[in-house]
Amino acid sequence: AFDLLTVGGGPAGAAAAVYAARKGIRTGVAAERFGGQVLDTLGIENLISVPYTEGPKLAAALEEHVKQYDVDIMNLQRAVELVPASEPGGEHEVRFASGASLKSRTLVLATGARWREMNVPGEAEYRNKGVAYCPHCDGPLFKGKRVAVIGGGNSGVEAAIDLAGLVKEVVLIEFMDELRADEVLQNKLASLPNVEIIKGARTTQINGDGAKVSGLTYEERASGELRDIELEGVFVQIGLVPNTEWLRDSSIELSAHGEIITDERGMTSVPGIFAAGDVTTVPYKQIVISLGEGSRAALGAFDYLIRQ
Numbered sequence: 001a002f003d004l005l006t007v008g009g010g011p012a013g014a015a016a017a018v019y020a021a022r023k024g025i026r027t028g029v030a031a032e033r034f035g036g037q038v039l040d041t042l043g044i045e046n047l048i049s050v051p052y053t054e055g056p057k058l059a060a061a062l063e064e065h066v067k068q069y070d071v072d073i074m075n076l077q078r079a080v081e082l083v084p085a086s087e088p089g090g091e092h093e094v095r096f097a098s099g100a101s102l103k104s105r106t107l108v109l110a111t112g113a114r115w116r117e118m119n120v121p122g123e124a125e126y127r128n129k130g131v132a133y134c135p136h137c138d139g140p141l142f143k144g145k146r147v148a149v150i151g152g153g154n155s156g157v158e159a160a161i162d163l164a165g166l167v168k169e170v171v172l173i174e175f176m177d178e179l180r181a182d183e184v185l186q187n188k189l190a191s192l193p194n195v196e197i198i199k200g201a202r203t204t205q206i207n208g209d210g211a212k213v214s215g216l217t218y219e220e221r222a223s224g225e226l227r228d229i230e231l232e233g234v235f236v237q238i239g240l241v242p243n244t245e246w247l248r249d250s251s252i253e254l255s256a257h258g259e260i261i262t263d264e265r266g267m268t269s270v271p272g273i274f275a276a277g278d279v280t281t282v283p284y285k286q287i288v289i290s291l292g293e294g295s296r297a298a299l300g301a302f303d304y305l306i307r308q
């Protein structure tokens with residue numbers, strides 16, 4: 001059995017493993033895909049102290065750092081069930097799709113999240129070639145260009161306001177006939193001169209020249225007519241889904257959005273079980289934040305262990 005097992009091997013899980021191993025406790029990492037979302041990222045320009053890196057390179061660096069220590073890395077393991085300890089200080093069990101099961105005195109749940117996709121033609125093809133999901137990450141790449149933001153909830157409207165300060169023009173496209181964002185955000189958006197809002201519009205296709213995005217097509221839902229707009233970037237902001245489906249039957253407290261709720265040391269509602277990174281309620285899902293959160297959860301878990 002482990003003293004600390006992280007479930008998930010993205011930035012949060014990797015950071016937790018390094019911090020735990022440096023305390024000399026028995027540490028393991030079980031992940032479906034070591035590296036996490038970082039593997040799907042091209043350029044990364046906001047990992048402070050590293051002006052530029054690329055996703056696969058950063059994922060390899062995370063793994064190399066973890067491997068400096070005596071950590072069991074179990075890749076290609078998808079957790080399907082969590083069985084918390086039956087008494088305080090007992091061992092928690094994680095069951096995997098492979099049939100394997102692991103026990104540990106503390107856990108760091110770091111299974112991350114995934115952006116909800118529109119699932120329209122061109123979206124996958126032009127991912128990282130004009131189709132983007134993170135305005136904090138990719139906004140500056142579109143300086144002086146015309147971009148669309150898909151989604152008129154809080155994240156979509158926040159993204160549109162953010163991008164309006166960076167790019168030439170923003171077109172916000174909302175499926176419903178009204179935006180769903182908070183009124184104060186909507187008012188701010190309406191005050192910006194370089195933002196156009198199109199409501200009641202269903203995006204049907206991302207268009208491109210084979211190498212990069214050149215526009216999109218949407219259906220005006222009232223009339224059923226298709227319209228094309230030309231632009232160079234599309235930010236999809238229709239939701240970020242936490243990977244917590246496997247925790248549904250456990251006693252871990254989740255928010256209304258399915259994110260894991262933690263305290264200031266990263267502990268969940270179950271003593272000895274911690275969580276970190278995009279899978280939690282932490283606002284602003286970023287690599288640098290997940291690294292910090294994973295470190296904090298491991299230190300929290302170590303504190304918990306020495307008190308047992």
Ligand code: FAD
Nearest residue numbers: 008009010011012032033036037079112137277278286287
């Ligand atoms: P993740 O990276 O999501 O890692 C989750 C881990 O858990 C993975 O190992 C996964 O395989 C594993 N896992 C999931 N479910 C299970 C399960 N049931 N059982 C076992 N393992 C499981 N952030 C930036 O700071 N800068 C950027 O430039 C940037 N660009 C991005 C570009 C793209 C295209 C995307 C998708 C994200 C980008 N982000 C960027 C966001 C950043 O990647 C995330 O904030 C960060 O990776 C979150 O780290 P994490 O460890 O919490 O989760």
